[in-house]
Amino acid sequence: MSMNQNDDIRYLDIGLPEDIARLKAIGDFENAIRLIDMRLSDPKTTAPLAACMRVQREIMLRLPRNYPYTFEAAMARIHEDIPDFTEDEFRALEDINRIGWIFVNGERHYFKRFHQTLLKTDPAYAKRANIQDTGTSQGEDKPTETVSPLERAMNIMRERGSFGARIRIRASIRIDDDAFIPGKVVKVHLPIPAKCIQQSNIKLIAFSHEPKHICAEDAPIRTVYFEEKLYENTEFFVEYEYDNIAPYCDTCKLIPAAEQPNDFDTQEQSPHIVFTPYIRELVKELSAGCANNLEKARNFYDFVTTKVMYSFMPEYFCLESIAEGCARNLKGDCGVQALLFITLCRCAGIPAKWQSGLYAASKDVGHHDWAQFYIAPYGWLFADASFGGSAYRAKNYPRWNHYFGNLDPYRMIANSEFQHPLDPAETFWRHDPYDNQGGEIEYADAAIPASKVTTHEQMIDINEI
Structure with a gap:
């Protein structure tokens, strides 16, 4: 193993021994960590499994602070925003996976930002909380703006x-x-x-x-x-x-070359960009009837933007199999959605990669991630699934189409690779x-x-x- 412990991350998808996995599942982190420490001192433990367990140990130390609320505390927290929010509403949202939870010592504990997700993504809850402005960090327009900066940028780019x-x-x-x-x-x-x-x-x-x-x-x-x-x-x-x-391109007018490259940025990258059986089947389903890679990429974008609900996430260190988790759970933030799009593209042989940094408009600066994909002879194009999904939910279909192939100038790009030291x-x-x-x-x-x-x-x- 490498001397840099962050390199252990790539072994995360090896998985835990069954007894430790069961303890983690019920939230008995103290005993799970105790057993991990025992296995790490056992000479029979292989180096890859030891690396996985070291990462899982840190995950278990971080999980409780990402899921701090008991049911009573979670209700008290949402009542700060929506005083008439009921227990029945809460349980109904749990049943459809809109409120995330894990077990901590056998008791359900709820995600620290569950209330923020509800208020940001559901206009009915935002209205009940008297919130007029949910921010623009995922491409929403501010109701106080006469002209949307994103709409204006999109129009100028076209012109x-x-x-x-x-x-x-x-x-x-x-x-x-x-x-x-x-x-x-x-x-x-x-x-x-x-x-x-x-x-x-x-x-x-x-x-x-x-x-x-x-x-x-x-x-x-x-x-x-x-x-x-x-x-x-x-x-x-x-x-x-x-x-x-x-730059602007009208993806409806692009004519992809007959031969497309597949010898760069098409590889798996454990633990999150992995071609699992479900990812392979999903690619097969979404690629059916497509004539070229551009059509496949558009179908992948449509799946992410129309099926995946935006949701704040625990810190990424705590997540496992991010792309497949997004495809299975149909929720995720900008980075989770970008990783699913990248993974679908790569599994289909379409070069795709990461880009991230800041969304930086005049009154709104925040962290943001999106994707790039390669179509010859045009080169690298862009896909911002979270901005596109926001536009789709708002029935702004021109903007939804825009963010397949294009971005806007309100970005600061610091990172062009995922999981880079x-x-x-x-x-x-x-x-x-x-x-x-x-x-x-x-x-x-x-x-x-x-x-x-x-x-x-x-x-x-x-x-x-």
Whole structure:
């Protein structure tokens, strides 16, 4: 096994021994971890299984903070937003998998953001909570806006063939005061814009501290790295600007080449981009009658955007078999939906890959993920399933069609590969071992839980170009 424990992630889908798996299923994490520690000290335990168990051990340490609410606490939480919300409503939503839960010591515990999912994705619940604006981080329009920025961008892209913005952002990360230990060396990675199809003219303007390393502009997961001994708690920040030019294509008018490449970005990538029996059967069903790869990719996009309901998710470290889980459970956030689309494409022999960073409009900056897929002779096209799904649910079919093949200029792209190591690599478990949108921070000799870290992204300036 590698010296970097984050490399253990690729062994996650090996699975746990049956006794430990049963303890995990009922939420007896204490005894499950005890047995894992016993097996890890047993010389008969193989290296791949040991790697899987080390990851599962960390998952079990994180799960309780992702599912903190008992039923009574969950009802109290939703009553803060909707006072007349009933127990019958709650149970009905459980039955249709709209409220996530796990067992913790044999008792159901509910997902910490279940109420936010309901309020964001169901207008009836938002109305009962007197919420007028559910945000735009997944492509929704603000009711206070006379003209939607996304609608305007889409129209300009169609007219001009592209549309761009010059964007300036300040991103920061800070250890919470109750977790700060004076005199320790702190190691920090903050994501910064990477050179890619859409992005150019990148400038790093200001830093809180002198960087120890800045990744190359075309790095698959681009960061600025700081390493400082801190005696007083302080934030680390970077300020940068860049151009994002979103190209436009009308996928209805594209004529794919007769021969399509399949020798890059079509491989499996354990534990989440895996061609399971269900994924293979789903690809077969969705590909039936398709004349070319573009039609297949469109069917995959339609499946994700029309069948999968947007849902906030536990931290990705806690998820197993993300793509298949999305296909089976029909729910997921932007990254989960992107991974399902990528996996379906790759299983069908269509090159597909990850892109992520920020959605960065004038008044709204948030973490976001989407996908790319390759169609010769046109090259890399884009698919934003969560924005497309939001448009579909709003019956905005032109926008739904737009996000198959296109994006918008309101993006900051830091990452072009999923599950890629940081440079330099972290010593301890990453907050998110698959992606990097808000940054990573650790002590030189100890991990810092994500729950003890605050990240922030601020729009400084944005201008059309």
